Each structure stands twice: as C-alpha cells, then as structure tokens.
Amino acid sequence: MKLLTFSNKKSNDLSIGVLVGDKVLDLPKASNGKLPNNMLAFIEGGDSNLKITSDLIKNVKAENLITLSEIDIKAPILNPPALKDFFAFEEHAKAGAKRRGVELNEYWYEIPVYYKGNHRQIYGLNDEIPWPSYTRKLDFECEIACVLGKKGKNISIENAKDHIFGYMIFNDFSARDIQKREMSLLMGPAKSKDFANAFGPYLVTKDEVDPSKDLSMTVKVNGETWSNGNFSKQYWGFSLMISHVSQEETVYPGDIFGSGTFFGGCGLDLDRWLSGGDTIELEVGNLGTLKNKVSKAPEYKELNYKNLTFAKS
Secondary structure (H helix, E strand, O other): OEEEEEEEOOOOOEEEEEEEOOEEEEHHHHOOOOOOOOHHHHHHOOHHHHHHHHHHHHOOOHHHEEEHHHEEEOOOOOOOOOEEEEOOOHHHHHHHHHHOOOOOOHHHHOOOOEEEOOOOOEEOOOOEEOOOOOOOOEEOEEEEEEEEOOOEEOOOOOOHHHHEEEEEEEEEOEEHHHHHHHHOOOOOOOOOOOOOEEEEEEEEEHHHOOOOOOOEEEEEEOOEEEEEEEHHHOOOOHHHHHHHHOOOOEEOOOOEEEOOOOOOOEHHHHOOOOOOOOEEEEEEHHHEEEEEEEOOOOOOOOOOOOOOOOOOO
C-alpha cells in the first residue's frame, strides 16, 4: 500500500489516504470514521487498520475517491515521535574520511552509528525548504527512511523486521559549513541539520519493499541528473539498526530511521552545491519521487557569539 497524508485544497482539512490507481481513497471517510485522520494513529492501530484498509481497497466506492489535483500531499508522518539518521553506506563514509585526510575509523565497522535529528521540522512533497541565514553551503542527501510499526526494547536482529511498518524517501538537508565546525568539536550535528527534513511522497508498507534487493536512487536538480545509486550497496541493514537502537532503549510506532546516503547522493560527495530557487527531486524505486524547491538565500548571518559581552553568563 502507498499511504499518504494530504490536505483538501477546498477545505484545507488534513486526512490520510491510500493510492488506488491514479486516485486517492480517503480512509476516514471510506471507513465511516473507523480509521483515523492521522498517520501516526493509523500506524499505532497496527494490523487491524491495515486489514480494514485492504478490505476498503477491494470494495472501493467511487464517492470516496479523490483525484490528485484536488489535494496537496504532505509528509506522510507530520508528528513522528523520533528521528534517527544513520551512516550506513561504506563508500560515502570512506569518502568523508578521505576528505579529512584520514582513514575510516575502524569503529565504523563495529556498530551502526547515528545522530538524533529534529523530528519537528518536517516537510513534504512540493514544500519549499527554507534556506538558513547562517549557511553558504546548503546540501541534500538522498536516503530511504524506515518507519517502525511496533513498540519494543532489546529487539533481536532476527525479530527486527516484525517491527517495521514501511518505507519512504528522506531528503536530509544540511548546512555543510556549519556541520564542519560543529563536528570538529566532536559534537553534533545540530544547527547544521535541524532546520529541515523532507519525507514522502508516500509511506509504502513493508510488503511492497525489499531493501535487500536493488532499489535505484536518482538525484535530479532543476531537471538535470546529478547522480545515481543503488540502495543494495547499504552496509548496515535496517534490522541491525533497529536492534542496535533498541538495546536498553524503547522504540515506538512512528519512529523514523534514516539510512544515510549512498556515495554521490549528496552535494558534498559531488562538490556541487544547491543554489537559492533550485528544485531537487529524489527518485527511489517504487517509493516514488520526492520533489522540493529551495527558497532564495537570505542575507547571510554568521553564527558567532565570541564577542558578545553576555556570552559567558
């Protein structure tokens, strides 16, 4: 199933739906209120909500279908409980180490490292991404995100797949100049990442996606192909990621785990940078295409507090 969150252009009401052919089935309406209008609540409902949805698709009624022209597609999950983004592609990790003039740390091969992102700054299909005033190097990352469907703790690798609800495209935007400064202090990323995370257009249930197989990934900027990659080259798999995070920590339905990008899936690897007004498209297999425009760059305002008299107060 390709699930989505949308707003009706006439009423601006938010709801959730499922793609049926080239139209959208309004799930709360079609189920007479049995299904919620919030994706997180839908996920928390588990298999019973999926069963109801499956039955509705089999017995679809025309009056419950909406054309794509009648709606604006939002990020699939507008209120995720948590966002954790990993560093799971070896060639991308090696390239970063090479730029720093060092060998890739051996510890990278021991555990799937990640950072905790800002789960409140969420953008969806066609949303304009704000350009932070403090960066001159705005970047993208083409990733796949895994969404959890079950609560758990100390989950084994073997059982981790049972906790997956589905997958979606993730564009992890970055202020690379700020990220370099933050991480030189062995902290972060923070201000370099927390301003924007884009997801969508759909949340595709796990029965329709197999990350262990080859999923083509393409990055286009203003219609020009910048790079191509394959998700099958991922070193760390989602099952291990889920198991690792859950050690002595509870994970919840709706938690988002990002894969990190493939080598060449970001401007940093390519030494090509976004400009104000650019349109970026990420295409990933049957997950769809996530398209966003970047706003014009505002007047630059450096993040530097060293000369403020109250800096130590």
